Amino acid sequence: MPTLPRNKLVGSKWTAVVPRNREKHFLVLRWVEPEDDSPPELLELEAVHSGRRFTLPWRELKDASRWLQGWKRASEDSG
Structure with missing residues (x-):
């Protein structure tokens, strides 16, 4: 798994x-x-749909196994 730069997490899509x-x-x-x-350990996330x-x-x-970086469609999830 690539590293997640803490300073770039806000505004990122999952x-x-x-x-x-x-x-x-x-x-x-x-x-x-x-x-x-x-240092902060928790992020606040918002569901786009609801x-x-x-x-x-x-x-x-x-x-x-739980999260993919970016907004993926079903066809992109497997590969």
Whole structure:
């Protein structure tokens, strides 16, 4: 898996390998700032289809079995 530069994650587009609730394409909105002085570990994502927002540990985006970088169509997912 290629490295994910932390400074370029905000604004990036992602495709869920296994969509849920017809939500497949997501946009990274922002880093969620922790309450202490530690570096942020959570990202806020928004589903393009529904507008639903949720947080996700940024390292989970490295898991190619769950996430693909960019917005992919079904025919692109397998190759």
